[in-house]
Amino acid sequence: MKDKLFLLFYAAAVIVVTSYHNIMFLAGFLVVMFVLSGAQFLLLFRKAFFAVVFFNSIISVSYLTVSLIQGHPWAQYIVLINLRVFLLTFMGFFIINRVNLFKALSFSSTMTFILVLAGSQILTFKKIYDDFAFALKSRVIKRAQTKDLHNYISSMICFFLNKSVNNSREVTQAMRSRGFFGD
Amino acid sequence: MHIPDGFISPKVYIPLYGISAGLWAYGLRKIKKKLNEQAIPFVASLTAFCFVAMMIAIPLPGGTTAHVTSVALLAVVFDIWTAFLSVSLVLFINAVLFGNGGITTLPVNALGIGFIGSVVAFYTFKTLSRWKKTVALFAAGWLSINISALAIAVVLGVQPLMGRSEDGSPLFFPFGLSVTIPALIIPHLLIGIGEGILTVVVYKFLERTFSEIFHER
Amino acid sequence: MIKLQNISHSFTGSQNEHIPALKKINLEIKEKEKVVLLGTNGSGKSTLLKILNGLIYPEDGKYFYKSRELNRAALKDREFNKIFRKEVVFLFQHPDTMIFNPTVYDEIAFGLRQLKVNDVDEKVRHWSEKFSIAKYLNTPPFRLSGGEKQKVCLAALLCLEPEVLLLDEPSANLDPRTTGWLIDFLQELPLTIITATHNLHLARDLGEKTLVLSEHHEMFYQGDLKAFLDNKEKLIAANLLHVNRH
Structure with missing residues (x-):
């Protein structure tokens, strides 16, 4: 529940921050975020x-x-947008560090499922991608x-495409084997 | 194109979220009809594919490189919905799961790059492939990126119309269409070459070495 | 021939945390020595091989190859880079990551063509016969089985006549028969060979000397391979052996 509320709060805050254009309000909001971030302040600020x-x-x-060429005022906009x-x-960054996205989206089993399956494959693929780059570097003499x-x-793309299609078959079979589809 | 949050008005991103959500649901239903229970694993796997494909930089003539989206490739090898859903999910995973931001620009990019891009690629390929396949593939890649860029330029360019503060200064993205269209289109005329090359080279490679993939359609 | 002094390396995790991979590694490998690199999953074997192949640069410590220090600057030197890449070759754990040419022939010829040797054709045929893959010369390597792909990769590396061969879990993709063949083949190669594995059955025949990495990414043991493999207590301590309760 905590994760769902956090995500909901984030969505509401995004709408408020993009709808309300008062600089003092935004600055105050930012200060509150700074305080809440506590020990992570420097890390999040840099990021x-x-x-x-x-x-x-x-x-x-x-x-x-x-604005300088056309003689318009500029300070208001530059401060506001930045x-x-x-x-x-x-x-x-602050919210993402605190929310377990899988819990937050657990109301939709389809969404959770896609995210788990895609997320884990992305991590594997990233590792293999690095190895592809290393292997090329290692083999290129000139x-x-x-x-x-x-x-x-x-x-490389064929490898990943082939792997994705095979994985999707294998995952389906594994799901069937575990009685996911009730057949 | 990584546009940070804050440049797009809620008057734009909220309705675009609505349109995207409708298309996501429709697209997923389409894929489910075709692949039954394999639909979810299929979309998830292709999302992972799309994610790594976006890490790849294609060497362009002249010594520079361009990152690609692989949207056109996915659209011509599989279909519009696979390409659209995969790209949207990559954007979502990047924004929310990996926390790189972009929650308000997500529907803009998903519709621009994912939906419009794959529709343009699919129909360009379909129309031209009867005549010359290589040209059709290159055009599918190049055109899809450029039309996507145009769509995003339009979304950015209408932001000054979404409200002004008392002194008349803008509230969101400050420049109009006369700036955003050339600013996005001109570099993409070049970047699109990368997408075009990728689509041609990989499609041909697939035909030569791995033609079974086309039965997955 | 190869000397590492106080090599340490780490990675940055997704939450910006520090993940150590190797801590203060010292080692020396002589010419034509056959060394087995042992350690559990995640102990840093692959990282060490990548450092030895000049693919990543350690955060700390020094690496000497033939008494020249190997660092970013050294490999920027075109001439040296060329010599190093020809002399020190690396068989990756997944042969898929190494394969990218349209045919097996082109795959084997890739390095030779860069070196501009005159007898490319002769060499490709010689090595493809040696690995019994001559019948596949016109096949896309993508089409082959895992074991055959590995043979293609080995042929592509060995045809360069390297001096050091680095192998990362070479038996992972092979059936027992091919594994046996590979071990015999490697034993007879007159090269410096460093093989990373966690397969103890295999290790015994892969060399004379062993380097063992602990789970804490430190050098746990360095010395005679047979003596280590016969020392049950040491094997258990390095988490390479599990004592069943029955």
């Missing part, structure tokens, strides 16, 4: 900062430039040509 810095810098700098984006990102890279990417 959120690096997650948004690229996109936000581009938008802020171009908005500033355009504050809100940072708040949402920080809050996202420099791989574009043709080799195309072959490499194709065979």
Whole structure:
């Protein structure tokens, strides 16, 4: 129940933060999040900062430039958007660390199931993906040509595609064997 | 395209969530009809596939590389719904399970990249493959990415219309269509080449070495 | 030939936590020595092999290959990189990850073509016959069984005439007969061979010397292989042997 409430709170907070445009309110909200994050403050702050810095810098700098040329006020918008984006990102990281997503989504067995199956395969695939990259590095003596890279990417994608299709068959059979489908 | 949360108005992302949810339910029903009990494991496995495929960077002519979505590939090898659901789930897993953010941009990307992308790829391939398969595959990849980029550019570009503060400054994404469309389309004319190459090269590789996969349709 | 001094390495987990993989590893391997790297799952065997192959750089410590320090800078040196990649080859645990050419022929020829040797064709045929995979030369390697794929990979590596062969669980994909064949084959190879495995039955015939990693990622034992394998207490302590209650 705790996880469901947390996720619900997160969804509501996202809607509020994107609907209410008062800078003082957003700043206050951010301070509350900072306090709640406690010992994790620095870690979350760094993570959120690096997650948004690229996109936000581009938008802020171009908005500033355009406004200066056209003589519009700019401070209000730049403060508002950066504050809100940072708040949402920080809050996202804060909540995700605390919610057991599988518990939060347990009202839908389909959703939980897809997430468990996909999540575990993603972790396996990521490991194999790293090995593919290592194996290429290990085998390339001079420099791989574009043709080799195309072959490499194709065979890697085929491997994963084949593996996915086989896994989906095997998982189905395992589920049947465990009496999942009631036949 | 990783757009952080906060640039899209709730007037846009809430209705788009509604549309996405409808299409997700419909798509899953379609797949269930075809694959019965294998549907859920199938979608989950292809989601994992889509996830690793997005980690791959394709070398482009000129020495740069581009990350791919594999949407066009999934759409032409399987179908629109498999591609759409897999991409949506990757976005969801990335945003929520791995906590990388993007809860408000999820429906924008899911509809733009996943749905529109796979519809464009599927029908481009279907129409052109009667004439020349290689061209059809490349066009499916290249066009799907560019139309997806256009759709996302439109969503971003209408944000200034979603409300202004008292001094007239914007509340969400600040630039209109005249900025977002060229800003997104121009780089994707190039990035799309990566998706096009991937679709051609992998499809041909599959035909040569692993043609059974096409029976999975 | 190979010398590691105080090598430590760790990974960053999903929650940004520190996951140690190797702690203060010291070792020395002489030319043509056959070494078996033992340890339980997750003890750091694969990481150690990847460090030895110059694929990852340890956080701490030094690695000397033929008395040259092997680090990022050394492998940036094109000439040295070329020599190292030709001399030190690595058979990955899953041969699938190594295979990417359209045919078995191209797979074996891949390294040779990069070295621009003159007799590519002759060498490919020689090695494919040696591994009895000549009949597959025009087949996509993707099509073969796990054992055959592994043979293709071994042929592709050995045709470069390397000096060091690193093997990660080489029997994982093989049936008993092929495993037996592989062991005989490796025993006769005049190379430095480092084999990582947790299969004790296999270990006995894979070398003279052993390096044993503990579950805490430290060097637990280093020395004579047979003596270690006959020491039941040590095997149990390294968690390589389980004493049944019956």
